[in-house]
Amino acid sequence: MLTRSALIYLSRQEGLKEFAAKFGLFKKLTTRFIAGETIDEAVAAIRDLNARGCTSTFDHLNESVGSIAETEAEVREYLDVLAHIDETGIDSNVSIKLTQFGLEIDPDLTYHNVRRIVEDATRRGNFVRVDMEGSNVTQATIDVFKRLRAEFGLNDVGIAVQSYLYRTMDDVRDLLKIPARIRLCKGAYNEPPEVAYPDKKGVDDNYVGVMQVLLASGGYHGIATHDPKMIDATIAFAQREGIGKEAFEFQMLYGIRRDLQEQLARDGYRMRVYVPYGKHWYPYFMRRLAERPANIWFVLKNLWK
Ligand SMILES: Cc1cc2nc3c(=O)[nH]c(=O)nc-3n(C[C@H](O)[C@H](O)[C@H](O)COP(=O)(O)OP(=O)(O)OC[C@H]3O[C@@H](n4cnc5c(N)ncnc54)[C@H](O)[C@@H]3O)c2cc1C
Numbered sequence: 522m523l524t525r526s527a528l529i530y531l532s533r534q535e536g537l538k539e540f541a542a543k544f545g546l547f548k549k550l551t552t553r554f555i556a557g558e559t560i561d562e563a564v565a566a567i568r569d570l571n572a573r574g575c576t577s578t579f580d581h582l583n584e585s586v587g588s589i590a591e592t593e594a595e596v597r598e599y600l601d602v603l604a605h606i607d608e609t610g611i612d613s614n615v616s617i618k619l620t621q622f623g624l625e626i627d628p629d630l631t632y633h634n635v636r637r638i639v640e641d642a643t644r645r646g647n648f649v650r651v652d653m654e655g656s657n658v659t660q661a662t663i664d665v666f667k668r669l670r671a672e673f674g675l676n677d678v679g680i681a682v683q684s685y686l687y688r689t690m691d692d693v694r695d696l697l698k699i700p701a702r703i704r705l706c707k708g709a710y711n712e713p714p715e716v717a718y719p720d721k722k723g724v725d726d727n728y729v730g731v732m733q734v735l736l737a738s739g740g741y742h743g744i745a746t747h748d749p750k751m752i753d754a755t756i757a758f759a760q761r762e763g764i765g766k767e768a769f770e771f772q773m774l775y776g777i778r779r780d781l782q783e784q785l786a787r788d789g790y791r792m793r794v795y796v797p798y799g800k801h802w803y804p805y806f807m808r809r810l811a812e813r814p815a816n817i818w819f820v821l822k823n824l825w826k
Pocket residue numbers: 651652653654681683706707708709710745746747748749772773774777778794795809810812813816
């Protein structure tokens with residue numbers, strides 16, 4: 522059986538992706554988790570989600586970009602996405618990864634790149650969420666986010682945090698002082714025990730603790746998880762504290778627990794679905810398999826359909 526860390530290791534081996542691409546396996550392998558390769562395909566997926574009571578966030582797949590020219594292409598892609606959202610009238614914001622915009626090349630370049638996207642989103646009344654990546658860039662991500670928040674409003678740009686990191690509760694208390702809109706997730710990267718809880722219980726307990734701080738803060742935050750225990754804890758806390766269903770949103774990934782997405786939307790909760798699209802699907806796709814190796818069988822079965 523492939524372990525989680527082996528799958529995360531494979532997520533960094535682009536050669537396997539080339540193999541899959543060569544044999545035209547893209548569609549069959551990935552349709553469960555990835556909306557397609559183009560903006561138009563993502564728009565179609567989002568229309569469908571909107572019709573089922575869910576709002577959405579675009580994610581153009583392309584992380585750890587290695588050249589300045591590529592970061593410029595990412596800026597143009599996201600400006601195009603924001604224009605498509607307006608033109609089509611779909612209900613969606615956008616999520617970005619700072620390594621897409623050069624964080625591993627130059628944080629200042631990243632700031633200036635992302636600034637253009639946030640400025641355009643602000644002008645359109647839309648919102649940009651900064652995803653959180655590996656712990657090697659946590660501080661740099663927060664630093665760029667704080668620069669953006671100094672210039673743009675609370676409802677223009679937000680950030681994500683990960684409950685598996687020991688530092689997250691302190692980061693959240695610090696970010697709430699600005700204040701900031703925060704997405705809470707468990708964390709998807711392979712982190713050492715020096716920086717992250719090595720066991721599920723530690724990650725989950727911290728998730729519940731951070732969720733309570735976020736909801737009690739009075740801001741509008743995103744509770745991103747497919748874990749029924751985290752969802753139940755959130756609903757129970759909100760009910761106990763008299764926090765309304767409109768005061769926060771649940772968030773899930775495209776293709777994962779669609780039944781639960783629709784159920785929560787039917788129950789009157791706000792549900793946002795993260796919709797990844799693009800040609801560079803491989804690391805994202807492999808992280809989803811790592812979270813639930815049983816998905817490998819789902820994916821393989823699709824090959825024969
Ligand atoms: C909207 C959104 C945004 C995210 N943004 C980030 C980010 O910025 N940075 C980051 O590091 N991570 C991000 N993640 C990923 C997150 O950190 C987790 O890796 C992922 O959500 C799995 O954790 P979980 O909370 O669902 O709980 P888990 O404990 O992993 O899973 C709980 C249950 O959920 C279901 N489930 C979970 N994963 C899958 C799957 N792949 N396939 C099928 N069922 C599954 C299963 O029933 C499982 O038992 C995001 C997740 C979401 C939903």
